[in-house]
Amino acid sequence: MKYQVGVIAGDGIGPEIVAEAQKVLNCVADKFGHEFEYEDILMGGCSIDATGEPLTDHAIEQALHSDAVLMGSIGGNTSTSPWYKLPPEKRPEAGLLKLRKSLNLFANLRPAYLYEELKEACPLRDDIIGTGFDMMIMRELTGGLYFGARKTSEVDGVVTAVDTLTYTENEIRRIAIKGFDIAMKRRRKVTSVDKANVLDSSRLWRKIVEEVAKHYPEVTYEHMLVDNCAMQLVKDPKQFDVILTENMFGDILSDEASMVTGSIGMLSSASLNDTKFGLYEPSGGSAPDIAGQGIANPIATILSAAMMLRYSFDLDKEADAVENAVKQVLKDGYRTIDIMPQEEDKKSAVEQVGTSRMGDLICERI
Amino acid sequence: MKYQVGVIAGDGIGPEIVAEAQKVLNCVADKFGHEFEYEDILMGGCSIDATGEPLTDHAIEQALHSDAVLMGSIGGNTSTSPWYKLPPEKRPEAGLLKLRKSLNLFANLRPAYLYEELKEACPLRDDIIGTGFDMMIMRELTGGLYFGARKTSEVDGVVTAVDTLTYTENEIRRIAIKGFDIAMKRRRKVTSVDKANVLDSSRLWRKIVEEVAKHYPEVTYEHMLVDNCAMQLVKDPKQFDVILTENMFGDILSDEASMVTGSIGMLSSASLNDTKFGLYEPSGGSAPDIAGQGIANPIATILSAAMMLRYSFDLDKEADAVENAVKQVLKDGYRTIDIMPQEEDKKSAVEQVGTSRMGDLICERI
């Protein structure tokens, strides 16, 4: 089969890491007899430089007619880059938010997984790590504070800023269904996170999640307050399977969870809508400080490509092959600099490689 | 001097832990020649049971004419307690929110501190703990999503819930000033946390914090996005001195920070307004599962009483005496069950004691 893949290389290390993911996709194409056709799409700082806008209508069009979009990362150094002198709606991140909304990408899946081989990178004590952990954060991505009305104005001579957090029952229902669906393919446990002791939107969230849960009798579910969840992720991450939550809480908790694994350079993400379309990107940032040096870790982007194979193209066998190749490359002792062990004696047991070599090594194992 | 102390024993372990803090205050009174006069104030579940309301006007009056209020904890088991069948504004927590607002307690100080003696309770790896960490979370407590207008209604046949996040420049300025003031008495570093790449309220927050910072040239300050802060608290908590943030972010981050220390039973908090008045309470919850067993850790409440001595009564010497007594009791090897070491060999080096005995031991050391 032939698949149209939109490619947002973006800023910072984006182009380097996306190139490796394309290398791996091409390898999958050869091996399994598929064809991936790429189209470059401008978004973020590079789009500002080229067009004055972080995301043009043309770019949205390109994304819309792709089967899926693979992304590197966008944005730059917020204190030194000229992009951050622009008004908020003109900055690189505004492009990403606009793309999420335009394509209705309401379901953000962020796996947070402890790699056995990278255990020593985990900031938690060994007895808390135990036999490891493996969560999926299901974050609502097109509602809440991110897309509510906002306004800064003078009220009686005092500058006042207002943001609004809105959720409709339908917005909650569709993400809850995605959350329970994915739990059915995993360990069948959903932790729905809210702040129902304070927010109306959270009370509606809880009510709708309970309704949806009735249709999944095999799934165990619980409600957890967001402040408690922020604690539990540190205290006992093993307890979680699927964490289902709204946009802002999901932003905070998914980053906390990925840091808890210690291997943020390894974590992929998918943003889906109601069709098979998806936007796939690594969890980490654009790391402008190391851009162009050929040392960035491409694995998160490669695993994002694997998620694309699985969720957008239904190519499970191919996705498995990529994921297994990544596991094998770690077993074989190859590391990019960000996942090198700290202790001298452990360093000698592995080999440090650059971005492109890591891509090659993964291809060899597919 | 004679001080009027309002006492909210509350629910769960509240009465037990507050009794120990009063014991310690009485000991301070004897030793330093002060007088503390206590008045019991009903709030939370016990108030619902007695009056039908989580906080009556009479109770607010009592708090208002106290010099300070010492609180245990409120609320119960949210899935089994009848209090949680009531509408949200009638539940135990609504009493606390109403008290914060009625008394204008806009500044919430939450120290998160690693106790040398309890290092093994910290969930982080030894090399991340390093020489320990000591932060102060300064959380805005009477604005933002907690107190904005909210509404659940049907819009075109679809149930829709809206909460609003509002901040005025004045609300931001007064908490920022408190944050920088406290940094001046500590290591002179402020990390202001917001989500300025998305929220108008955060952009106003950032602007006002920058204005306030100009008046504190000795304080180093930085802005950090909330998602990044949630990561940094796990990755490298040592980097923080004062974390300054709005209400909801502060709720999440302060709980995360207290769990990162591993000793939530040791952490106190103060909620202050523009006068010397303050509400002092432990960071942990009401722990209904262990209530009445005499095993709860009273130290967080005792340290909250110490904060009261310091911030409301300007009794620094007395506060130091209590804090040093707590440190000494740990050095001397006494532990409540929640801070007992896990390993068998370490267990034998310490003695497990109950709530009341812990209070006595601290008194002996004042």
Ligand SMILES: CC(C)[C@H](C(=O)O)[C@@H](O)C(=O)O
């Ligand atoms: C760049 C920013 C707007 C974005 C978000 O907050 O959603 C990012 O933090 C993320 O999580 O993808």
Ligand SMILES: CC(C)[C@H](C(=O)O)[C@@H](O)C(=O)O
């Ligand atoms: C009980 C609840 C409303 C409260 C809050 O969210 O402020 C609590 O979590 C706290 O942090 O004091």
